[in-house]
Amino acid sequence: MQFTAWGSILTLPEFFDQGDLVAVLSTQPLGRALDYKAPEGGCRPGAFVEVPLGPRKVLGVVWGPGAGDYDYAKVRSVIRVLDAPPMRDELRVFLRRAADYTLTPMPAMLRLATRAPGLGDPPSMRKVYRRGGKEPTRMTDARAQVLEVLEAYGDLSFTLKELADMAGVTASVVKGLVAQGAVDEHDSPRDLPFPPLDPSLPGKELTADQAAGAVLLEKAVKSEVYGTTLLRGVTGSGKTEVYLEAVAAALSAGRQALVLLPEIALTAEFLTRVEARFGAKPAEWHSGVTMTERRRIWRMVGQGNAQLVIGARSALFLPFQNLGLIVVDEEHDTSYKQEDGVLYNARDMAVLRASICGAHVVLASATPSLESWANAEAGKYTRLELSSRYGPAVMPQMGAIDMRTEGLPSDRWISPQLKAEVDVRLERGEQAMLFINRRGYAPVTLCRACGHQIGCDHCDARMVEHRYLKRLVCHQCGESKAMPEACPSCDAEGRLAAVGPGVERLGEEATALWPDARVATLSSDMYGSARALKAEIAGIAQGTADIIIGTQLVAKGHNFPNLTLVGVIDADLGLMGSDLRAAERTFQLMRQVAGRAGRADKPGAALLQTYQPEHPVIRAILAGNEEQFWKAEAQERQQAGVPPYGRMAGIILSGPDVAQVFDAGNMLARNDRALREIGAQVFGPAPAPIARVRGRHRVRLLVKAEKSVPLQEALARWIGQLRLKGDMRVAVDIDPQSFY
Numbered sequence: 001m002q003f004t005a006w007g008s009i010l011t012l013p014e015f016f017d018q019g020d021l022v023a024v025l026s027t028q029p030l031g032r033a034l035d036y037k038a039p040e041g042g043c044r045p046g047a048f049v050e051v052p053l054g055p056r057k058v059l060g061v062v063w064g065p066g067a068g069d070y071d072y073a074k075v076r077s078v079i080r081v082l083d084a085p086p087m088r089d090e091l092r093v094f095l096r097r098a099a100d101y102t103l104t105p106m107p108a109m110l111r112l113a114t115r116a117p118g119l120g121d122p123p124s125m126r127k128v129y130r131r132g133g134k135e136p137t138r139m140t141d142a143r144a145q146v147l148e149v150l151e152a153y154g155d156l157s158f159t160l161k162e163l164a165d166m167a168g169v170t171a172s173v174v175k176g177l178v179a180q181g182a183v184d185e186h187d188s189p190r191d192l193p194f195p196p197l198d199p200s201l202p203g204k205e206l207t208a209d210q211a212a213g214a215v216l217l218e219k220a221v222k223s224e225v226y227g228t229t230l231l232r233g234v235t236g237s238g239k240t241e242v243y244l245e246a247v248a249a250a251l252s253a254g255r256q257a258l259v260l261l262p263e264i265a266l267t268a269e270f271l272t273r274v275e276a277r278f279g280a281k282p283a284e285w286h287s288g289v290t291m292t293e294r295r296r297i298w299r300m301v302g303q304g305n306a307q308l309v310i311g312a313r314s315a316l317f318l319p320f321q322n323l324g325l326i327v328v329d330e331e332h333d334t335s336y337k338q339e340d341g342v343l344y345n346a347r348d349m350a351v352l353r354a355s356i357c358g359a360h361v362v363l364a365s366a367t368p369s370l371e372s373w374a375n376a377e378a379g380k381y382t383r384l385e386l387s388s389r390y391g392p393a394v395m396p397q398m399g400a401i402d403m404r405t406e407g408l409p410s411d412r413w414i415s416p417q418l419k420a421e422v423d424v425r426l427e428r429g430e431q432a433m434l435f436i437n438r439r440g441y442a443p444v445t446l447c448r449a450c451g452h453q454i455g456c457d458h459c460d461a462r463m464v465e466h467r468y469l470k471r472l473v474c475h476q477c478g479e480s481k482a483m484p485e486a487c488p489s490c491d492a493e494g495r496l497a498a499v500g501p502g503v504e505r506l507g508e509e510a511t512a513l514w515p516d517a518r519v520a521t522l523s524s525d526m527y528g529s530a531r532a533l534k535a536e537i538a539g540i541a542q543g544t545a546d547i548i549i550g551t552q553l554v555a556k557g558h559n560f561p562n563l564t565l566v567g568v569i570d571a572d573l574g575l576m577g578s579d580l581r582a583a584e585r586t587f588q589l590m591r592q593v594a595g596r597a598g599r600a601d602k603p604g605a606a607l608l609q610t611y612q613p614e615h616p617v618i619r620a621i622l623a624g625n626e627e628q629f630w631k632a633e634a635q636e637r638q639q640a641g642v643p644p645y646g647r648m649a650g651i652i653l654s655g656p657d658v659a660q661v662f663d664a665g666n667m668l669a670r671n672d673r674a675l676r677e678i679g680a681q682v683f684g685p686a687p688a689p690i691a692r693v694r695g696r697h698r699v700r701l702l703v704k705a706e707k708s709v710p711l712q713e714a715l716a717r718w719i720g721q722l723r724l725k726g727d728m729r730v731a732v733d734i735d736p737q738s739f740y
């Protein structure tokens with residue numbers, strides 16, 4: 001394991017002439033930048049280049065002057081400079097600092113910053129395809145699939161390969177449709193600029209509270225000095241309206257803005273709002289976006305021809321030219337922490353990037369993370385509060401249903417009391433939502449003959465039945481298999497039973513309880529694509545369902561105006577973990593879910609089914625006393641010396657051989673001088689809670705330190721002692737959010 005120093009961030013020359021030695025950082029997993037000769041015509045520092053590496057050509061960035069430690073005559077030349085603006089110093093510094101913070105090798109950081117295909121291709125025209133005016137003379141299944149894709153995407157055009165792939169047909173099917181005029185083929189420049197947004201269009205008329213907040217944010221953005229504002233306000237208070245004014249301020253100052261959202265499914269509604277506010281749609285960057293579109297966004301952001309990007313966390317690594325504002329909406333959301341590959345928290349990285357380029361950050365949430373709350377308490381972040389819901393909407397009535405007295409049979413989860421409340425809503429023609437934080441049909445499949453529970457072959461995890469997919473799925477590694485007829489352990493047939501509820505099973509129970517109601521089950525794996533899910537959510541907002549059954553996904557920011565009741569099936573679920581953030585997570589989730597109810601003009605109610613109505617977290621939720629909850633939680637963490645009042649790092653060693661993995665862990669635990677020097681403590685090694693994933697054994701160590709010490713530097717020295725054998729790997733998770 002090597003955490004190489006990538007040199008200090010030097011003052012660089014303006015230009016390298018042909019033949020000068022330059023150090024090129026490539027996306028290949030090398031321990032250093034390699035020397036090359038500058039190509040004919042020279043190149044600038046930061047230039048994106050193509051260089052030879054062995055027999056291959058790879059993408060790289062001119063990182064600085066070459067080291068010159070290699071025979072000059074043998075040094076190879078840069079093949080060519082790509083037609084893209086050089087990487088700006090600000091982004092180079094950001095990548096370096098982010099690498100240092102997360103202990104990530106630089107090539108992996110560069111991969112994050114170049115996640116678009118064909119970056120090096122010269123600008124050119126290409127053939128694209130969209131729906132034509134005619135119908136095919138003869139319809140086949142394959143043809144229908146192509147037309148369905150085109151219709152689903154409206155007036156968008158696709159390349160031949162994209163279209164064929166999306167429809168699951170061969171290119172000749174598309175060509176056949178072109179010949180008949182059902183699909184239209186035309187030339188288009190590869191990358192088009194985004195339509196300009198007009199910040200001078202009028203926004204909504206703001207309430208006094210909102211207007212005061214907007215003024216504060218506008219001033220902060222216009223100052224062009226870094227700062228962070230924690231925008232806190234109950235769901236529906238108009239946080240989005242307020243930060244759109246900050247976006248307007250950035251755009252009218254000629255700067256770019258980035259809005260991060262935690263869920264792809266949320267972007268549809270947001271894009272519509274942006275279009276209504278600024279007259280055109282912004283760029284949309286996330287995993288559901290086509291490769292062609294990614295390339296276009298990457299280039300247009302770099303040229304300043306995309307003013308606003310709405311995206312997932314990786315949008316932080318786009319080559320903005322002049323970034324003036326980053327909004328992190330639902331900033332407490334756990335999906336901002338990337339849990340594989342480069343382990344970073346997009347919220348923290350947003351603050352880092354903004355501090356380097358003089359941008360303002362808005363962290364928006366109804367229920368901020370304790371980290372952000374503490375930063376605001378400490379005066380590092382400015383606090384901005386919106387205390388009431390917009391318009392007639394009021395916060396929902398909160399209540400608990402004590403499950404100890406409801407007497408439900410063990411295979412039912414909707415209590416009589418909750419059922420009665422739903423009945424009332426149905427009678428009034430309103431919507432009700434039942435929430436359970438578990439995907440699939442049932443979390444456990446048990447053999448009634450021998451007691452065996454079906455587990456994953458590669459992980460220490462139970463397989464979860466997904467009845468909709470007719471498969472058992474491992475939620476750790478994604479492995480799935482057909483639902484067996486007989487028990488894999490004792491071969492008894494027909495004795496396998498589903499135990500416990502998942503969202504699909506709850507949907508089934510609801511359909512049985514309310515046979516005349518329209519029940520919509522919202523679970524990400526029940527929809528073929530993010531777009532299909534978006535369409536379903538948009539439909540529900542329009543009233544296509546009476547009862548909505550959902551997982552976590554539905555807790556996040558959607559707007560269902562006719563929803564007046566939320567029932568939380570298992571409010572205790574989050575309280576059981578040993579995770580240090582269990583209470584915080586449950587509190588946030590429950591508040592968010594409850595915030596779905598009563599968003600328009602009808603009052604809402606939220607009911608929590610719980611076996612522990614006396615639990616302090618459940619009581620804080622019911623009382624709606626957030627400040628009190630945060631203070632109590634902060635005090636506990638402070639006493640325990642854990643984040644945000646202390647620092648932690650998780651070390652995860654993994655490999656196919658359990659003894660070897662433990663040996664490595666023990667070696668680290670014994671040789672902890674680098675850590676002791678900064679007063680840090682190491683715990684473990686211990687088998688990880690999920691001790692085997694994808695056939696790899698996992699061992700964890702946990703490092704705890706005081707807040708002010710140089711933890712990363714000590715960790716790098718400490719882990720640098722490891723000599724990893726064979727297929728063993730180590731991952732360092734700074735500020736771990738999950739401990740699986």
Ligand code: ADP
Nearest residue numbers: 204205206207234235236237238239240241390
């Ligand atoms: P939040 O982001 O805090 O959940 P939103 O900004 O989404 O709140 O506002 C909730 C709803 O109220 C949205 O439909 C929004 O358009 C509406 N709304 C908020 N403020 C205003 C306003 N000043 N004028 C008109 N509608 C508003």
Ligand code: ZN
Nearest residue numbers: 456459474477
């Ligand atoms: Zn598995």
